[in-house]
Amino acid sequence: MKRYNRKNTRDRRDLDAHLDNLGTTRSGRSGGRKRGSSGVRNPKNPRAQRNSRRRQRSNLGPVLLGLLAVVAVLGVVYLIVSSAFGGEEAAGQGDNAQIEVVQGDTLSSVADKLEENEVIGSSFMFTLQARMSGESAEIKPGRYTFARGEDGDSIRTKLTEGEAVPTFAFTLPEGLTLEQAADTVAESNGGITRQQFLEAARSTEYGYAFLDDPAIKNTEGFLFPKSYEFEEGTTADQVVNRLLEQYLLETENVDYAGASEDLNLTEYEILTVASLIEREAANDEERARIASVIYNRIRAGMPLQIDATIQYARGEQKENLSLQDLEIDSPYNTYQNPGLPPGPIASPSLKSIQAAVAPEETDLVYYVITPDGSEHFFTNNYDEFLQAKAEAGL
Incomplete structure (x- = not known):
């Protein structure tokens, strides 16, 4: 409290009135004003009481007007902002x-x-x-x-x-075929059957430019391997679209255009090579080398003779292929048909795609798995290839 001159009666009256106002305000909050030495009005001075009441009324008026003004200003601001931003809803409709x-x-x-x-x-x-x-x-x-x-x-x-929608999830490992992906999705208990997924995955009408190639008949190779989570009620078409979207995102920085020019292949053909690499590579380090062998054999006019394409043509995995298997009548039989198969034989990882885009520069044309299965032996000599094949028991 500021000091005041006790000899100045006007200051005294002003102070008394101010304290009385404070007491009245407190009484409105607590149900009664506690009287103290500073807040007791002089009952023998009616004039002081009248002045106090007048000051009380004159002080309450500006306070109430100020509060009303603040409320009005906030209301105007709210209306202006609402109009400017279009409200909190006013968004898209229908989905x-x-x-x-x-x-x-x-x-x-x-x-x-x-x-x-x-x-x-x-x-x-x-x-x-x-x-x-x-x-x-x-x-x-x-x-x-x-x-x-x-x-x-x-x-x-x-x-x-926390009213979150129930979800279902699944993981697509690298190297799965479209049929195997359908099995994985059906087993995720998301309500999508194997047949529903296959029908959705055999369509190419999803609006992606990378599916515009007339050679593409289904989404084999484009169902990007990754872990996914979906809300219950998601349709098969929506799931396939999400997998295709992931392929687009993952390959955004892949130089397909430069590789197409250098290798004289389309993006779809490069993806096909990537799928072969995915199924053939024993480890990450040899992916680019396997890509080199594939391109060298194509340039030399040699059949690729990749066992994984025979497995794909058969529709089921077999540990050891027979001579009869190698004679299967299928465009995917790379023992009988030169060049690449008609399309991918699996969904490749980003590493295999990158290897297909940027192969090692070698003169290698043969490779065979080593006895322990951890890597391949590479050579450009046919006799060395036959010897390594015999050592591997193939």
């Missing part, structure tokens, strides 16, 4: 968007995801309304499905109560 909330996400970061996926019109307004309504409680991680344009209250309820 759903999947949003993943991870540990550490804040209301603001999730609001940004909602806006990016056109679930809401403005992340700013969504966050502001959550703050103003007191619904900014901690959100829970999970995978959520929201309708575009869904009500903000409904969205916030789902996020804070």
